[in-house]
Amino acid sequence: MPPARDSVQIAPAQGKLGVLIPGMGAVTTTFIAGVEAVKRGLAKPIGSLTQLGTVRLGKRTEGRSPRIQDFVPLAGLDDLVFGAWDIFEDDCYQAAVRAGVLDPPLLQQLEKPLSAIRPMKAVFDSEYVRRISGPNVKPKASKMDHAQMLMDDIRSFRESSGAARLAMIWCGSTESFHKPAAVHQTLKDFECGLQKSDPEISPSQIYGYAALQMSVPYANGAPHLTVDTPALIELARERQVPVCGKDFKTGQTFMKTLVAPGLKSRMLGLSGWFSTNILGNRDGEVLDDPGSFKSKEETKLSALEQILQAELYPDLYKNFYHKVRINYYPPRGDAKEGWDNIDIFGWLGYPMQIKIDFLCRDSILAAPLVLDLVLFLDLAQRAGLRGVQEWLSFYFKAPMTAPGLYPEHDIFIQLMKLKNTLRWMRGEDLITHLGLEYYD
């Protein structure tokens, strides 16, 4: 059957794709070690839509469901090369051992490629991340000079790695909560602020600015703003660069966005949702600081309110109580435990309860998201998409949207939007699930 319309022009994925990552902690090392393990056939890329997912095309009767990686031209794992910045000097192997996520026998087999990845000196500000400090930082300079130094790092990495294209993804610590300030309103204000080292410009925004200036797509895996400001979105559009964020949707919020749409679909009410977590990795330590926790709390709280739409369903969701807690508990390391107590009500208001106890592994859940995001961002750029990539909301707790739009949090709508975007890129019919034609 001919395509429904012309497909989008997508440049081929030729040459290497350089993945640049501020922050080489648990998530980054688990991601890089995972890619190296998969390349060597030591493990499978479980959890990655780009590696394992399929996309149905046309009618159900056509039986066409190619793998996503065969349907759209994505960079292959063999073409990925990695660069990172961190405030600690550990190479990627040492950092992976320290993070304690992957078993030593697996890591030992990957020691050679991992130990070759040494972190570049970071742009760091202890006003934004309080609980940690390290020696591998750039010398004191203005924020604009720091941005220039990062651009030099990007150029040198491109040369030394031979990468044909680049993508940057923030996997650094969560910065403390700041609202957008005057300096974030326009690109001109922002650049002026960089020159004057305005205290409202965070390190992650300096990385974001440097990436966008170099036409490198940017994804934000943490909850702080970074590129979710008018100034940097203006730069992304000007430089024709795709951006997305914020905050990987992995453990508890992933569960929330699975369960809440289900409750709403059956018109079941909610009187309270109490969520608490214990985790003992470095991320947990940073989140123990009230400023960083506040950033996380904002993104964790927003999903439920948006999904349940109390303004449309006041009888069900007007006054529900929602609380999120994160407790730093070192014995657990990266093996987080997330508890949810959900008080719901049904027919005639009769109460019921749901308990979820998710014994998850934070970085094991996050690593495949990092992989998908860099591959899809690179695809977006080759397809000529720029600015906010709402179709990648699937991966985030607080998806970026165009101004005036509420973010879509329902994971099933997000997945449909993602796959419809891929169909649209290739000129295939969008799937509506109407299906009336089968019963005519």
Ligand SMILES: NC(=O)c1ccc[n+]([C@@H]2O[C@H](COP(=O)([O-])OP(=O)(O)OC[C@H]3O[C@@H](n4cnc5c(N)ncnc54)[C@H](O)[C@@H]3O)[C@@H](O)[C@H]2O)c1
């Ligand atoms: N693991 C998950 O499931 C998950 C889910 C959502 C969001 N996140 C976010 O992803 C990020 C990474 O998580 P993690 O578990 O790998 O944390 P981590 O603490 O193990 O690693 C973060 C690294 O960033 C480094 N860093 C901090 N500031 C930096 C800077 N300015 N420049 C360069 N490096 C810097 C730290 O030294 C550290 O090594 C965190 O912000 C976390 O909140 C993780």
